[in-house]
Amino acid sequence: MLNPRNAATEVFLATLVGAAGGLVFVLMGLVQWQVEDDSTWIRFPVIVAVLELLAVGGLVAGLRPARLTAAFLFGLVALVHLLAVLNQGPVWIRVLSGVLSAAHVFAVVMLNTKPARIHFLGGQR
Numbered sequence: 166m167l168n169p170r171n172a173a174t175e176v177f178l179a180t181l182v183g184a185a186g187g188l189v190f191v192l193m194g195l196v197q198w199q200v201e202d203d204s205t206w207i208r209f210p211v212i213v214a215v216l217e218l219l220a221v222g223g224l225v226a227g228l229r230p231a232r233l234t235a236a237f238l239f240g241l242v243a244l245v246h247l248l249a250v251l252n253q254g255p256v257w258i259r260v261l262s263g264v265l266s267a268a269h270v271f272a273v274v275m276l277n278t279k280p281a282r283i284h285f286l287g288g289q290r
Contacts, residue, residue, distance in 0.1 A: 173280035176224060182272040183221040183239060186265050187214035190246075193261060213242060232285045236276040243269035 194210035220238045223231030246266035250259050275281060 173278075173284040175275040175278045175281045176284050179235065179239070179272040179275040179281070180221050180224045182268050182275075183217050183224070183235060186239075186242065186268055186272075187217035187221075189261070189265060190214055190242075193258060197255075197258065213245070217242065227285070229285055232276050232281060236273045239269045239272045239276070243267075243273070 190210040191207070191214045194207040197206040198204055216238055220231065220235040224235055243266045246262040246269065249262035250266060252259075
C-alpha cells in the first residue's frame, strides 16, 4: 500500500496528480454537459478517468510494471489535454486543459526519477 512515509515522495506526487487529474477531467465534462445539454461530453473523460485510476491503483499496489504503464498513460493524457488547449472552445476549458497537461507531464517526470525507480525496482536508497 502506498504510504507517504515509506514511499518515495515522487511516487506519491505522481499518484496524486493521476487521481486528481482524472477527476478534474470528469468534472470538466460534467460542466460542459450541463452547459450544452449534450451527454457526449462526459463519455471520453470517464474513460480517461477510469484508465488513470487503474494506473494509480497499480502505483498504490506497488506493482513493478505500473511505473512505466502510468508514465505512458500520463504522457498520452498530457497530449490529449494539449490538443484541447490548441483547439477552439471556451477559454476556461483551454486554460484548465493546459494546467492538466502540465501536471501530467510533471507526473511523468516524477515517475522517471531515481527514487521512483528504486521504489518500484528495489535496491538501496
